[in-house]
Amino acid sequence: MTEWQPTACILCECNCGIQILLGPDGRSFEKIRGDKLHPTSAGYTCNKALRLDHYQNGRTDRLTSPLRRRPDGTFEEIDWDTAISEVAARLREIGLRHGGESIFYYGGGGQGNHLGGAYATATMAAFGIRYRSSALAQEKTGDFWVGARMAGHPVRADVEHAEVALFVGKNPYQSHGFPRARTVLKEIARDPNRSMIVLDPVRTETAELADFHLQLRPGTDIYLLTAMAAILVRDNLIDHDWLAEHALGVDEVLAVLRAVPIERYCAIADVRLDLVTAATHRLGRAASVAALEDLGVQMNRYSTVVSYAEKLVWLLTGNIGKPGTQYAFTGLSNLGFDRGHPAGAGPRSPVVGAPIVSGLVPCNVITEEILTDHPARYRAMFVESANPAHSLADSARMREALAALELVVVVDVAMTETARLADYVLPAATQFEKYEATFFNFDFPRNIFHLRHPVLPPPPGVLAEPEIHARLVEATGALTEDDYAPLRAALSRGRETFATAFLGVLADRNKAKLAPVLLYRTLGPTLPDGADAAAMLWAAAHNCVRRFPHSVERAGYGTGLAAAEALFEAILTGEHGVVITEDDYDETWKRLRDSKVQLHIPELLQVIATLPDADDDPAEWPYVLAAGERRAFTANTIMRDPQWRKRDSGGALRISTTDARRLGLAAGDRVRLTTRRGSTEVTVEPTDRMRSGHLSLPNGLGLTVTAPDGATVTTGVAPNELTAFDSRDEWVGTPWHKYVPARIDTVNA
Numbered sequence: 001m002t003e004w005q006p007t008a009c010i011l012c013e014c015n016c017g018i019q020i021l022l023g024p025d026g027r028s029f030e031k032i033r034g035d036k037l038h039p040t041s042a043g044y045t046c047n048k049a050l051r052l053d054h055y056q057n058g059r060t061d062r063l064t065s066p067l068r069r070r071p072d073g074t075f076e077e078i079d080w081d082t083a084i085s086e087v088a089a090r091l092r093e094i095g096l097r098h099g100g101e102s103i104f105y106y107g108g109g110g111q112g113n114h115l116g117g118a119y120a121t122a123t124m125a126a127f128g129i130r131y132r133s134s135a136l137a138q139e140k141t142g143d144f145w146v147g148a149r150m151a152g153h154p155v156r157a158d159v160e161h162a163e164v165a166l167f168v169g170k171n172p173y174q175s176h177g178f179p180r181a182r183t184v185l186k187e188i189a190r191d192p193n194r195s196m197i198v199l200d201p202v203r204t205e206t207a208e209l210a211d212f213h214l215q216l217r218p219g220t221d222i223y224l225l226t227a228m229a230a231i232l233v234r235d236n237l238i239d240h241d242w243l244a245e246h247a248l249g250v251d252e253v254l255a256v257l258r259a260v261p262i263e264r265y266c267a268i269a270d271v272r273l274d275l276v277t278a279a280t281h282r283l284g285r286a287a288s289v290a291a292l293e294d295l296g297v298q299m300n301r302y303s304t305v306v307s308y309a310e311k312l313v314w315l316l317t318g319n320i321g322k323p324g325t326q327y328a329f330t331g332l333s334n335l336g337f338d339r340g341h342p343a344g345a346g347p348r349s350p351v352v353g354a355p356i357v358s359g360l361v362p363c364n365v366i367t368e369e370i371l372t373d374h375p376a377r378y379r380a381m382f383v384e385s386a387n388p389a390h391s392l393a394d395s396a397r398m399r400e401a402l403a404a405l406e407l408v409v410v411v412d413v414a415m416t417e418t419a420r421l422a423d424y425v426l427p428a429a430t431q432f433e434k435y436e437a438t439f440f441n442f443d444f445p446r447n448i449f450h451l452r453h454p455v456l457p458p459p460p461g462v463l464a465e466p467e468i469h470a471r472l473v474e475a476t477g478a479l480t481e482d483d484y485a486p487l488r489a490a491l492s493r494g495r496e497t498f499a500t501a502f503l504g505v506l507a508d509r510n511k512a513k514l515a516p517v518l519l520y521r522t523l524g525p526t527l528p529d530g531a532d533a534a535a536m537l538w539a540a541a542h543n544c545v546r547r548f549p550h551s552v553e554r555a556g557y558g559t560g561l562a563a564a565e566a567l568f569e570a571i572l573t574g575e576h577g578v579v580i581t582e583d584d585y586d587e588t589w590k591r592l593r594d595s596k597v598q599l600h601i602p603e604l605l606q607v608i609a610t611l612p613d614a615d616d617d618p619a620e621w622p623y624v625l626a627a628g629e630r631r632a633f634t635a636n637t638i639m640r641d642p643q644w645r646k647r648d649s650g651g652a653l654r655i656s657t658t659d660a661r662r663l664g665l666a667a668g669d670r671v672r673l674t675t676r677r678g679s680t681e682v683t684v685e686p687t688d689r690m691r692s693g694h695l696s697l698p699n700g701l702g703l704t705v706t707a708p709d710g711a712t713v714t715t716g717v718a719p720n721e722l723t724a725f726d727s728r729d730e731w732v733g734t735p736w737h738k739y740v741p742a743r744i745d746t747v748n749a
Helices: 080-098 117-129 143-152 181-190 204-211 221-234 240-246 249-257 262-270 271-287 301-314 363-370 395-403 465-475 481-491 495-506 514-523 532-547 550-553 560-573 587-590 602-609 656-661
Strands: 005-008 017-022 029-034 067-069 074-076 103-107 131-133 153-157 165-168 195-199 212-214 289-293 327-329 380-384 406-414 423-425 444-447 579-582 623-629 654-655 670-675 679-687 694-700 702-706 712-715 742-745
Touching: 017 131, 067 080, 067 289, 067 465, 067 742, 074 679, 080 103, 080 117, 080 380, 080 406, 080 423, 080 465, 103 117, 117 380, 117 395, 143 301, 153 289, 153 560, 165 271, 181 195, 181 204, 181 301, 195 240, 195 271, 195 363, 212 271, 221 249, 221 262, 221 271, 221 301, 249 301, 262 271, 262 481, 271 465, 301 602, 327 465, 327 587, 363 395, 395 679, 465 514, 481 495, 495 514, 495 560, 514 532, 532 560, 550 579, 560 579, 654 656, 656 679
Parallel strands: 103 131, 103 380, 165 195, 165 289, 195 212, 380 406, 406 423, 623 694, 654 679
Antiparallel strands: 005 017, 017 029, 067 074, 067 423, 153 327, 444 579, 623 742, 654 694, 670 679, 670 742, 702 712
């Protein structure tokens, strides 16, 4: 191929448009550049996207044939027919003995590969699988639950147009989270009429650009945010008229905030009262505030309550539903939606009784749901495009849990840490060898969807996930040619006739759950250029028109059935991404529950009203470790080639220069890092960015890969060898990866 091919980066939720030029071998990524025709990123990339050849071609542990574990623990290659029939038979047998709910599904796509995972719902239905989880349950479910309780619809932040950007436990310079993040951050920093406020224990790249860096003590975010909310009330910076018109539960919240000991809470957070006051006054005076929180607080103490307090700050000042504030977005999926049950209500996991938020079992209870003699325990696990043995808390316990299962099936591109523990491994195409997409579509007022076309063909022996799911469903007998034939006949008479016939199928609840595969086998083969996997986007387009008719019409697609078909065709042919909806800011109010926001969440407000004095950690654990920091050359574990990192190749432990001097440590020295769960040796990097008593390890390290000479190589420390499954949020079970009590000991040469 001698032409630049449009696709997207797959390393964070923004999925910036890129273009790839293949080398003479037809497989290597000779050059990568930003795609100026992409409607959101418009040519922007960060440094990470330019290294994606290491994802596609840097691995030596690529899977190209289904594998079955032998009795001695080694693997043997088998053909696809054998793999599908045996996996289906064993899943059916477990389901017959213990019920389909004893089979647990984990994964379904990483940052950019959601399209294949969307077909998993059919496999779950065919085998009666009820419980599932994904990485979102490690990060976002507290935010989802609070958002559902307060607004009834997820909201995002319009950082690009905000007068004040508020970042809580977030470093957009590395983690992004909104389009063209680094460019936007620099624009805000240069504008004397705009400001940035950052709450973070680390002087991050974003904090260095900020007007106010509140460098708080790790784990005290709830105290600092509560103090800020109380200053807004004390100094009459809240928008009384706006609250009277748009908010409920105002009096209850104000009563609690008036009693907050502001000075004491700032002292607990170890941030000067005058600095907190100045930052809060800047926020309170602003015409628009956009706020983003991230893993720094979502994987920390009081995480769900922090999500509540953060929202109180911008809601008390009326910052929603207008430019530069929070907005309620459209989309082709319901990603992030939750019903917002009160605490104690709603669905629960079968053994632990943990709350299921947005359909996801908390990741930190998975091992408890397995390592028990409870009759409702999970007996099998189906893992797709995920690596829980490495990426979830308490890796040693997770390995024990996987070994205790009767069956583990993994669908992945590479022989990951989880795949090595599986009974069957089914090889998938990479994200650049198939049609793919992300459902992280949160742009506003013009929302974008990007169906990525294959950049190169997959090697022989691998299948894309939709085909794997279709074969598994068919192996159960849940779908046969008798189900496909009427739909194919209807399709031969046109899409309108097909739509009518398909709606008839959806009336059967059992068949409706198999809809993705029904579409894949009927509509899929009629799509151009082998785009079978895009078939389910036809239903998504119709659903988008049903839910957001005016937004689709404003984007130029018309109304009704014709609009849905026009939208689907635009998605199919828009190789650079297309606008799917266009909104005005009033749409936010139409999407919120009763067009109001609810400030009073009784159980969370009670926590704020009764915060204890912060306890000092025991002398045994004088440090707080943040396990999994995002850095310039770290990413999720799909980047398995250690050569992709230009800097910090071993993933050093960052420590404050003050602590390093006290311990007599210099850059490159090794220390023993110990937590309640594990111990490891690691190289240190002293830095003045860190507070005394605070340590950090990067994410994405500790992967074991096969070197060109056949040897196995592990680079850096796997953070979850040091984290504990029972260190988690009391409300939704998210892990406290950013608050791990630790100690360090020097290592003799």
